[in-house]
Amino acid sequence: MESPPRDGQVSAEPTGSNLVSRACKLPDCDPRAFLAGRDAPRTYWTSPYGPEFAGGGTAARVTADGSDRFDAVREAAEELFDGHDFDGPDQARPRLFGGFSFHDDHRPAPPWLGFGAAEFVLPRTQLTRANGETWLTVSARDATPEAVEHELTEVSEALTSTDESATDSRRDGPPGVVATNSTTTREEWAEQVAAAVSRIEAGELRKVVLAQALAVELADEVSVPDALARLGESYPDCFRFCFEPTTEAAFFGATPERLATLRGRTVETDALAGSVGRGDTPEEDAELEASIENSEKMAHEHELVVETIREQLSPIAGAVRVADRRVRKLATIQHLWTPVEADLTDDGHVLSIVEALHPTPAVGGLPPEKALQTIRETETFDRGWYAAPVGWFDAEGDGTFAVGLRSAVTGDRSATLFAGNGIVADSDPDEEYEEVQLKYRPILDELEDD
Numbered sequence: 001m002e003s004p005p006r007d008g009q010v011s012a013e014p015t016g017s018n019l020v021s022r023a024c025k026l027p028d029c030d031p032r033a034f035l036a037g038r039d040a041p042r043t044y045w046t047s048p049y050g051p052e053f054a055g056g057g058t059a060a061r062v063t064a065d066g067s068d069r070f071d072a073v074r075e076a077a078e079e080l081f082d083g084h085d086f087d088g089p090d091q092a093r094p095r096l097f098g099g100f101s102f103h104d105d106h107r108p109a110p111p112w113l114g115f116g117a118a119e120f121v122l123p124r125t126q127l128t129r130a131n132g133e134t135w136l137t138v139s140a141r142d143a144t145p146e147a148v149e150h151e152l153t154e155v156s157e158a159l160t161s162t163d164e165s166a167t168d169s170r171r172d173g174p175p176g177v178v179a180t181n182s183t184t185t186r187e188e189w190a191e192q193v194a195a196a197v198s199r200i201e202a203g204e205l206r207k208v209v210l211a212q213a214l215a216v217e218l219a220d221e222v223s224v225p226d227a228l229a230r231l232g233e234s235y236p237d238c239f240r241f242c243f244e245p246t247t248e249a250a251f252f253g254a255t256p257e258r259l260a261t262l263r264g265r266t267v268e269t270d271a272l273a274g275s276v277g278r279g280d281t282p283e284e285d286a287e288l289e290a291s292i293e294n295s296e297k298m299a300h301e302h303e304l305v306v307e308t309i310r311e312q313l314s315p316i317a318g319a320v321r322v323a324d325r326r327v328r329k330l331a332t333i334q335h336l337w338t339p340v341e342a343d344l345t346d347d348g349h350v351l352s353i354v355e356a357l358h359p360t361p362a363v364g365g366l367p368p369e370k371a372l373q374t375i376r377e378t379e380t381f382d383r384g385w386y387a388a389p390v391g392w393f394d395a396e397g398d399g400t401f402a403v404g405l406r407s408a409v410t411g412d413r414s415a416t417l418f419a420g421n422g423i424v425a426d427s428d429p430d431e432e433y434e435e436v437q438l439k440y441r442p443i444l445d446e447l448e449d450d
């Protein structure tokens with residue numbers, strides 16, 4: 001049953017469901033080798049707290065655009081999962097993996113070829129590592145249960161054969177950087193920050209997050225599976241992701257910021273704003289930590305995020321629990337961090353929470369509309385999926401989304417990196433510039449030769 005296309009959006013392939021999924025347990029299988037052995041479309045997702053997924057191929061695809069894109073994806077997914085024939089354990093259930101663009105009127109153009117305003121894939125083969133077990137799930141909409149079971153046996157045999165596991169040991173190093181080209185010079189940045197501060201002083205704005213992009217020419221192509229594996233070693237506390245809808249481009253990164261997890265009726269989210277570097281010695285590191293803990297400017301910038309999240313959740317949640325503010329230390333940067341939890345008053349869908357929260361003032365600003373307008377008028381590049389929701393959800397509407405930061409979109413021998421910082425009334429352009437450069441580090445370190 002095809003649902004009629006609605007204004008400004010396309011509800012793609014899933015129209016009526018004959019989705020069949022089967023799962024089997026595997027001996028441990030390295031997701032890096034699983035990905036390395038496949039062509040696009042490929043998907044990777046892991047949270048520091050829970051399952052790790054790698055996906056190859058497409059059993060179903062859901063896309064949408066326009067301001068109604070969150071609802072459109074949810075409705076198309078409900079249709080897809082309606083009558084879903086799945087035989088396997090809960091942890092191996094198939095999910096839709098993907099994300100949204102930062103702005104809702106996004107159109108895919110280089111470097112964002114293949115990345116629509118909302119783009120999700122239910123992988124043909126999904127590898128799930130959870131609770132010390134590895135599962136393989138095969139899904140199809142064009143095959144009988146017997147054919148899916150047959151494919152499952154074939155893929156699992158190939159994955160456990162010596163040939164495929166032998167690729168485990170072959171790892172590519174960083175591709176090497178030939179040249180970098182920033183969208184924004186230090187002088188241009190100073191002008192942009194000064195203009196934003198004037199708007200804040202005029203009372204039009206309270207905070208805006210301005211970003212830059214860095215185009216990087218590479219000596220070779222990036223092996224994204226290898227880069228993700230290395231990021232896992234340097235940033236074990238981050239959400240790592242890769243979405244590669246076509247061979248044209250892959251968006252990948254290691255972000256510290258959870259946008260929303262929904263499990264049953266419990267929502268978890270993060271307020272993460274306020275940044276400083278790491279020290280070279282424990283003493284210097286402690287000094288830097290104290291500098292953000294005691295800074296009034298950082299506290300203000302951070303509290304705007306906490307208060308907005310509380311307001312955004314209160315219409316749908318009975319209780320919003322805001323934990324004490326703390327400092328989150330990553331390998332190259334430290335942030336002020338306040339974890340937030342809420343209980344929904346009714347059954348909900350993670351996409352509704354994502355829609356309510358995106359963009360938080362950690363990546364947009366306040367008031368939201370004025371901040372978005374300032375971002376559009378100021379930035380000279382396309383944010384694409386940078387700073388936007390990326391993650392997964394399931395048939396029940398449970399799932400996890402993170403904010404697509406510390407990230408790059410890559411294709412051929414090039415990569416475009418993105419990084420931004422919150423601007424408030426007493427922002428110093430030079431300090432803000434340095435913080436932005438720190439936020440390129442996680443990805444730049446994975447691209448540069450040692």
Ligand SMILES: C=C(O[C@@H]1C=C(C(=O)O)C=C[C@H]1O)C(=O)O
Binds near residue numbers: 257273363405421439
């Ligand atoms: C915008 C970015 O980071 C966001 C902005 C922060 C800040 O202004 O201090 C801190 C963490 C993130 O919420 C980025 O990494 O590009």
